[in-house]
Amino acid sequence: MSAPAAGAQTVVVTGAARGIGAAIATRMAADGARVVVSDRDGDELRELAARIGAHPVVADIASDGGVQQLVDAALETLGRIDVFFANAGIALGTGLSDTDDGHWATILDINVLAHVRAARALESVWEKQGGGRFVVTASAAGLLTILDDPSYAVTKHAAVAFAEWLSVTYRHRGVVVQAICPQGVQTRMLEASGELEELLSHDQALPPERVADAVATALTTEDFYILPHPEVAGYAALRSAEPDRWLAGMNKLQRKLEDARATRDGG
Ligand SMILES: NC(=O)c1ccc[n+]([C@@H]2O[C@H](COP(=O)([O-])OP(=O)(O)OC[C@H]3O[C@@H](n4cnc5c(N)ncnc54)[C@H](O)[C@@H]3O)[C@@H](O)[C@H]2O)c1
Known part of the structure; x- marks a missing residue:
């Protein structure tokens, strides 16, 4: 399916109250798309919607009902859904011994099952429309890994x-699927990652608008891959071609992180 011009598109963005989702929604609206923005945080969402001329739908994508409610409301507002950005996601920032099964269930629910729910709800829409586009905000962590978390x-x-x-x-069947895989992006999620952000990713973190440009x-x-940090393609190629060298390199970074913590803590 060739992509229609953004101006002809109808777009849904989840996790759009702030961060990457807000930047994507803002860019889509500026490019002429009709946009439904969604988030579980209603206040920030409504502000953003008013600012960019989008339609807000407050919904929690951690439940099947929430996702179906969003898709139904979007169809009612837009008539069709050309592009669905499954963007909402969370990071718990917890190490192995700090996570219990409840933590894992929560993050799987939002970072994985929400995408499954959205695709399930969109299946009949794609069939009726003769296609559509489904863009998942994954992460470079989904191609590589991430320290500490x-x-x-895994999600x-x-x-x-x-x-x-x-x-x-x-x-x-005319469905284009794409995965956005950025490294650090300057959002509240990255700020919350604290010292990992300071030690490893601060210099290369992009403003969310750069992700929206990509x-x-x-x-x-x-x-398939949308890589706002182009160097991620090289890291993924190395991981695939030389897994042991790649794992050793990541372990070196892990040791650097541990050394930096020890220095900070006066150890
Ligand atoms: N910031 C980064 O460095 C970075 C890097 C790679 C990938 N990502 C991914 O980008 C996406 C957006 O992250 P961000 O950095 O903009 O984070 P953010 O915390 O600024 O924004 C995430 C948004 O998702 C919403 N959200 C979370 N759970 C929800 C739920 N159950 N229902 C509805 N909305 C929910 C939040 O309310 C928030 O508005 C996430 O999937 C994240 O994993 C972020």
């Missing part, structure tokens, strides 16, 4: 895996 690494890998499966399954360009293509 096992549940984020983002699962988000990429689900997007791959969707692409394989629906491509010939997304706008990618909407004119059917490329």
